[in-house]
Amino acid sequence: MINVWYVIAQILGVITIGFEFASYQIKDKTKYFLITGIGSFFWMAMFVAIGFATGMDTQLSLIVAATYSTVRNLAFYKIFSTNTPESKERGLNFLLVMIVIAVVAGAVTVLNAPEQVRWLHVLGLVVAIGFVIGQYLPGVHYVRIAVVFYAAVVLLTQTPINILYGDFRWNIMGIMIESAKILSVVVFYIRYSTEPKRPQLQFAKP
Numbered sequence: 001m002i003n004v005w006y007v008i009a010q011i012l013g014v015i016t017i018g019f020e021f022a023s024y025q026i027k028d029k030t031k032y033f034l035i036t037g038i039g040s041f042f043w044m045a046m047f048v049a050i051g052f053a054t055g056m057d058t059q060l061s062l063i064v065a066a067t068y069s070t071v072r073n074l075a076f077y078k079i080f081s082t083n084t085p086e087s088k089e090r091g092l093n094f095l096l097v098m099i100v101i102a103v104v105a106g107a108v109t110v111l112n113a114p115e116q117v118r119w120l121h122v123l124g125l126v127v128a129i130g131f132v133i134g135q136y137l138p139g140v141h142y143v144r145i146a147v148v149f150y151a152a153v154v155l156l157t158q159t160p161i162n163i164l165y166g167d168f169r170w171n172i173m174g175i176m177i178e179s180a181k182i183l184s185v186v187v188f189y190i191r192y193s194t195e196p197k198r199p200q201l202q203f204a205k206p
Contacts, residue, residue, distance in 0.1 A: 009049035013173030016042040017180045024144060024184035025191075030080045032143075033135075037073030040066055043177065050171050054163050061109035061121050062157060065128060068105065072098050072132065095136045102129050117162050120153070127153045140192070144185045151178040 019039025026032045044066030051059035079091045106125035113121045127150045134146030156162065158174030 003053045005049045005052035009046045010173045012042050012046035016177050021180045021184045033073045033077035040069035124153050151181040154178050
């Protein structure tokens with residue numbers, strides 16, 4: 001019998017894919033933060049659903065990461081909507097707070113993860129912090145390079161390497177979401193390489 005929560009997770013995943021792919025085609029930084037923030041909300045909901053289907057303990061760190069991502073992106077959207085010296089200072093302060101929260105929350109979830117997959121969650125914490133910093137840095141490249149590494153690690157958490165219990169040992173939708181991020185970056189650079197001097201390809205500096 002099909003687990004209802006697993007089906008719900010797939011529906012939420014389809015929605016997430018749309019937002020995630022679209023976000024890395026967006027050149028304006030404030031719009032990027034808004035779209036990826038909405039996508040992160042559906043991403044968080046998907047992890048909750050897959051946790052009900054396969055076991056919440058191995059999904060806890062992912063739920064925390066996705067919730068953190070939602071709050072961070074929407075807050076950055078608000079901050080970068082106004083390009084003033086004060087907003088730039090608030091953005092930097094918020095970034096530092098987010099890094100501290102990521103380290104503390106990440107350490108807690110790593111310690112609570114099953115011992116056999118703890119290494120994977122440590123790696124996830126490292127690339128997650130790198131991605132947060134990459135999002136804040138100016139230009140189009142840092143965030144896209146960082147998300148490729150981050151997506152690759154999260155992709156592994158959607159396989160039997162991390163899903164240890166339950167009837168479903170693969171989260172295919174989770175794999176598709178992370179693959180969509182990587183594919184979106186590839187598509188962006190294909191477009192960028194054909195028109196490298198277009199000014200709208202540059203993010204506004206924070």
